[in-house]
Amino acid sequence: MLSIKDLHAEVEGKNILKGLNLEIREGEVHAIMGPNGSGKSTLGHVLSGRPGYEITQGSVEFLGKDLLVLDTEECAHLGLFLAFQYPVEIPGVSNMEFLKASVDAVRESQGASAYDTVGFMRRAREACAAVDLDQAFLKRGVNEGFSGGEKKRNELMQMMLLEPRLCILDETDSGLDIDALQVVASGVNAMRSESRSFLLVTHYQRLLDHIEPDFVHVLADGRIIRSGDKSLALELEAKGYSWLDDGEVA
Amino acid sequence: MADLLTPQLNAETPAPDWLQTRRLAGRAAWESSELPTRKTEAWKYTSLFALQQPFMAARESAESAEELGLELPQLAGSRLVFVNGFWREDLSDIEPDAAIELVRFSEADRTQAALIAQHLGSVVPGNKHPFSALNDAVLADGVFLRILKGSKAACPVQLFWHNSEQVDAAINSQRLLVLAEQHSEATVVEHFSGQGHSFTNGLSELILTAGATLNHSRLHLESAEALHVGGLHAALERDATLNSFHVAFGGKLKRIDIVINHQGHGAHCQLDGIYLLRGQENVDYHTCIEHAVPHCTSDETFRGIVGDKASAVFNGRIHIHPDAQKTRAELSNKNLLTSATAEVNTKPELEIYADDVQCAHGATVAQLDESLLHYLRTRGIPANEALVLLSYGFINELVEKQRLESLRDYLKPLLADYFGAALAADSDDTGG
Numbered sequence: 001m002l003s004i005k006d007l008h009a010e011v012e013g014k015n016i017l018k019g020l021n022l023e024i025r026e027g028e029v030h031a032i033m034g035p036n037g038s039g040k041s042t043l044g045h046v047l048s049g050r051p052g053y054e055i056t057q058g059s060v061e062f063l064g065k066d067l068l069v070l071d072t073e074e075c076a077h078l079g080l081f082l083a084f085q086y087p088v089e090i091p092g093v094s095n096m097e098f099l100k101a102s103v104d105a106v107r108e109s110q111g112a113s114a115y116d117t118v119g120f121m122r123r124a125r126e127a128c129a130a131v132d133l134d135q136a137f138l139k140r141g142v143n144e145g146f147s148g149g150e151k152k153r154n155e156l157m158q159m160m161l162l163e164p165r166l167c168i169l170d171e172t173d174s175g176l177d178i179d180a181l182q183v184v185a186s187g188v189n190a191m192r193s194e195s196r197s198f199l200l201v202t203h204y205q206r207l208l209d210h211i212e213p214d215f216v217h218v219l220a221d222g223r224i225i226r227s228g229d230k231s232l233a234l235e236l237e238a239k240g241y242s243w244l245d246d247g248e249v250a
Numbered sequence: 251m252a253d254l255l256t257p258q259l260n261a262e263t264p265a266p267d268w269l270q271t272r273r274l275a276g277r278a279a280w281e282s283s284e285l286p287t288r289k290t291e292a293w294k295y296t297s298l299f300a301l302q303q304p305f306m307a308a309r310e311s312a313e314s315a316e317e318l319g320l321e322l323p324q325l326a327g328s329r330l331v332f333v334n335g336f337w338r339e340d341l342s343d344i345e346p347d348a349a350i351e352l353v354r355f356s357e358a359d360r361t362q363a364a365l366i367a368q369h370l371g372s373v374v375p376g377n378k379h380p381f382s383a384l385n386d387a388v389l390a391d392g393v394f395l396r397i398l399k400g401s402k403a404a405c406p407v408q409l410f411w412h413n414s415e416q417v418d419a420a421i422n423s424q425r426l427l428v429l430a431e432q433h434s435e436a437t438v439v440e441h442f443s444g445q446g447h448s449f450t451n452g453l454s455e456l457i458l459t460a461g462a463t464l465n466h467s468r469l470h471l472e473s474a475e476a477l478h479v480g481g482l483h484a485a486l487e488r489d490a491t492l493n494s495f496h497v498a499f500g501g502k503l504k505r506i507d508i509v510i511n512h513q514g515h516g517a518h519c520q521l522d523g524i525y526l527l528r529g530q531e532n533v534d535y536h537t538c539i540e541h542a543v544p545h546c547t548s549d550e551t552f553r554g555i556v557g558d559k560a561s562a563v564f565n566g567r568i569h570i571h572p573d574a575q576k577t578r579a580e581l582s583n584k585n586l587l588t589s590a591t592a593e594v595n596t597k598p599e600l601e602i603y604a605d606d607v608q609c610a611h612g613a614t615v616a617q618l619d620e621s622l623l624h625y626l627r628t629r630g631i632p633a634n635e636a637l638v639l640l641s642y643g644f645i646n647e648l649v650e651k652q653r654l655e656s657l658r659d660y661l662k663p664l665l666a667d668y669f670g671a672a673l674a675a676d677s678d679d680t681g682g
Contacts, residue, residue, distance in 0.1 A: 048628045051620055076630035088625045092643030092650070098626075101639060106630035141643070158629060 001026050001197050002166055007058035008222075009046045016042040018222035019058070024166070027194040031208055032201045033233060034219035035241040040201045041085060043219075044170040048072060048082040063165065077109035079165030083155040083172050090142035095154065098142045099124055103161050127160045130190075132183045149180035156187045167191070168199045173207040185210030205237035218244060254305065254449075255280060257421055258388040261307035268367035269355065269389055276386025283380040295563045295595045296534040300477050300503040305449060308334040308422035311414045315341055318414055323660040325439060327405025328352055330393060333412050334448075335422035337391055341410075349401035350436060355392045355425075366394050370427050373455050373485040373511060381479045385423045385453040392425030395438060397462070403436035406465075406654060411452065413444030413472070420446070426454040430462035430490070437465040437654055442480075444472045447502070452480035458490035460514060465653055470498040470506065471664075474531055481507040486546075488514030495652050496523035496552075497661065499668070500531025500560055508537040512546035512574075522652075523552040524645045526668060527560035527592075534563035539581075541574040541607075550581045553648060555641050557588035567599040568611070574604045581611040586618060586644055588637070638669040 002024040009017040016039045024030050034040050046053050047060065049072035060067040063078055070078070090098065104114045115123065128135055131153040143151050152172055159167055169188070173181055188198065188211050200207060208216070208230060216232040217224045218241075225244060226232065236243070255277070265273065286293035311333045315322065318333065320341070330352070331341035337354060344352065353362055370392075374382045393409055411424050428438060442452060450472075458464055468482060478501060484492055498504055510519045525533040539548045548568070556562045566581045585594040598611040618640050626636035642665060649661050 048624075050624055071633070072624060072627035073630050073632050076628055082628050084625070084628075088619075088622050090622055090625070090640065090643055092645065092647035093639055098629075098639070101631050101635065102626075102629035105632060105635065109630065141647070162630070 001063060002199070003061040005059045007046070007060060008056045009042060010054050010056055011042065011052060016222055017046065020219070020223055022217065022224065024197050024199060026197060027192075028215065029192065029198040029200065029211065029213045030215045030217065031213040031233065032199065032217045032219050032224075033203065033205070033236060036203070038219045039222045040203070040219055041170055044082050044168050044201055047075070047080065047168060049075060073105070076162070076164075077106055081159050081162055081164035081167045083152070083159060083167065083169045085171040085174060087143050087151045087155055089144050089146075091144045093142050094139055095142050096121070096124060096138045099138075099158065099161055102158065106162055123161060127157045130160060131157045131187055133157065148175035149177060152176060152180065152184060156184055160187065160191065165195065166197045166199065168201065170201045171203060172200070173202055173204060181207065182210060205233045208233045220244060254301065254384060254421060255387060257305050257307045258423065262388065263390060265390070266363065268363060272367075272370060272386050273389050276383045276389065279383035280380060280387050283383055285380055292536060292565070295561070296503070296505050296532065298503070301449065303419060305421035306416075306418040308336075308413075308420040308448065309416065310334060310336045313414060318412065319445060320412060320443070322410060323408070323441070323656075325406050325408050325654070325656045325660065327407055329408040329410060330354075331410045331412065332424065334414055334416075334420060335390070335411075335424065345405055347404050349398055349403045349434070350407065351394070351396040351398070352407060353394050355389070355394060358394060362394060362396070365396065365429060366427060369429055369457055370455065373457065373483040373509075374453065374481065379481060379507065381451055382453055382481055385425060385451050388423050389425060390423070392427060395426070395428045395436070397428075397430045397434035397436040397464075399431040400433045402434065406437040406439055406656070408439045408441060410441045410443070411450070413446050413448040413450060413476070415445040416448065419477075420448040422448065422450060424450065424452040428454070428456045428464065428466075430456070430458045430464050432459050433461040435463040438467075439654070439657060440466075440468040442470050442472050442478065444476055446473065447475035447477065449477040450480070452478065454480075454482045456482070456484040456492065458484065458486045458492055458517075460488040461490065462487075463491045465493045467495040467497075467652070467654070467657060470496075470501075470504060472499065472501055474499070474501055474529060476501040477503040479503065479505045481509070483509045483511075484519070485511045485513055486517035486519060489516040490514065491517070492519045493653065494519065494521050495648075496521075496535070498523070498525045498533045498535070500525070500527030500529070500533050500562075502532065504532055505534040506536070508535065509540065510538070510548065511540045511542065512548065513542055515543055515545045517546045519548045521548065521550040522648045524648055525552070525554040525562055526645070526665075527554070527562055528557040529560060530558070531560045532562070536563075536565045536567075538567040538569065539579060541568070541570045541577045541579060543573060544575045544577065546574065547578045548580070551648060552583045553585070553645050554583075554594065555586045555588060555644060556592040556594055559589070559591045561593040562595070564594070564596045564613070565599060566597070566611070566613075567601070568609065570602045570604050570607055570609065572603040575606045577604065577607040577609070579607070579609045583613040584644075585615045586641065587615060588618070588641065642666055642669050
């Protein structure tokens with residue numbers, strides 16, 4: 001589904017990713033862990049086509065297409081979803097208006113008919129309930145005045161409505177209390193399927209207690225230096241990232 | 251400068267004495283005043299060049315609403331409709347409401363005429379505003395709204411002023427006087443529309459006596475060819491509250507002066523405004539909040555979106571007099587430029603002569619935030635649609651603040667259409 005080969009990327013002339021390789025197949029859940037500054041968030045930004053990130057080398061294929069030549073919205077149309085670490089606030093645009101515009105655009109690109117307004121509102125309300133957010137959040141400006149946890153739930157709600165093929169969760173667990181973490185985790189678990197894959201980017205092992213990954217990778221200095229199964233995460237938690245500091249490469 | 255007075259004088263109708271007195275005073279003031287030029291500080295960025303053409307007196311129109319292309323907002327309540335300055339009974343609708351008296355000057359009874367004569371012009375310093383003097387000079391069928399003491403109007407009052415498409419540029423004046431008596435409450439919506447290139451001089455006076463609350467809106471939704479120099483002058487007595495909301499589409503010349511006088515302790519004003527310009531349109535809002543007495547508050551927010559080669563002016567003055575201790579005054583003006591050739595001249599102007607006050611002001615001119623655009627695009631929304639959504643959101647924030655639900659419901663699709671239309675025009679350009 002996603003194939004990243006020798007990816008190099010820089011921001012403002014500074015190399016952040018330095019030869020990253022990653023293969024994600026359908027239905028798999030991968031976790032990328034790593035210390036601060038290792039390039040975890042950069043990976044999500046690069047895959048979503050965020051302005052200011054320059055790819056200097058390597059390739060990324062998503063569902064057989066060259067992701068690096070696609071516009072940001074085209075990636076979304078193909079089924080790529082990035083849940084942001086820090087979702088932006090958009091006052092004046094209601095959550096409902098935003099969700100409808102988003103789902104309509106994605107469905108239109110896929111040749112599916114748009115939901116009628118009433119039908120869509122019902123689906124949105126269901127998704128809202130599923131992430132344990134009050135219905136009033138649908139009427140408020142996008143993320144406007146939401147707490148950190150509410151923003152993350154709102155990201156999850158969008159993910160549910162857009163039904164993407166690959167979900168990248170960028171430090172979704174940061175700033176969440178244990179209740180919110182469980183809501184997010186159960187939402188993700190409910191969406192797991194044979195045709196949908198996940199990439200969880202996280203600093204801590206705690207999220208992986210709730211969402212069990214098939215593979216765990218350690219990112220350091222812009223490259224994956226070790227890969228393993230979920231036991232790698234436990235080992236990291238016990239020993240800390242410094243355990244891998246001695247130039248040990250997987 | 252073309253003669254702006256004569257064509258209107260020629261169309262003059264007989265008037266009762268009190269009105270004729272005011273006309274003559276206005277005429278004298280107009281004739282002795284000099285029209286501002288770009289050397290006048292308050293007119294530095296707005297040229298009156300567009301007025302240098304011969305104008306005809308406005309002509310009465312008998313066209314139907316359909317022929318006029320009128321789309322009257324369904325705000326419920328009473329509605330007075332004027333076309334080319336003439337009242338149209340067939341298009342108007344008066345809901346009986348014991349809380350208010352709503353009359354045209356020409357049909358005012360003796361008591362009402364006395365009240366009009368007493369209050370009209372009382373908050374407009376004619377010598378400072380030549381266009382107010384011009385409005386006085388040709389006063390004809392203004393509107394008087396009186397909200398009776400201690401009463402609350404059941405429904406909004408809507409004043410709809412429309413100019414029809416005419417071959418020759420016409421000139422006309424409109425006048426509104428609102429007298430909100432003690433502890434009364436009402437909602438009034440002024441709406442200017444039109445297809446032509448007529449010149450309108452629209453002057454409104456709001457007098458809020460002690461404890462009165464007035465929710466007021468003034469919509470300038472005229473065509474891009476329209477010329478308008480208008481004013482809104484309000485006086486707020488003790489504990490009065492004015493909520494005043496302004497919307498303007500750009501035009502060839504559109505200059506609106508807003509002056510809010512806090513004259514009684516505890517008075518409060520919330521002043522919000524939106525302006526939307528494209529092509530080569532202009533809008534010039536000059537606002538002035540006068541704090542003459544202690545313990546008053548004012549909260550002013552204007553936002554503009556300026557595209558193409560359009561040019562907007564916002565001048566926000568806050569004047570805190572020496573006695574006006576414990577004043578709290580806030581002013582914010584944010585502008586969004588959607589093209590490299592668009593222009594905004596924004597100037598907050600604070601004059602503070604009291605030492606125990608809270609005053610905050612800010613003005614920004616910026617382009618759309620890339621991170622917001624990116625966020626929407628990651629959700630599959632194409633860049634051009636994302637721009638529309640963000641532009642709409644930028645101003646919709648102020649629309650959402652407005653209390654009158656039917657007005658919000660009227661404006662929201664209208665504004666969405668405005669941006670949608672801009673979007674369609676853009677894709678035509680790239681396609682052609």
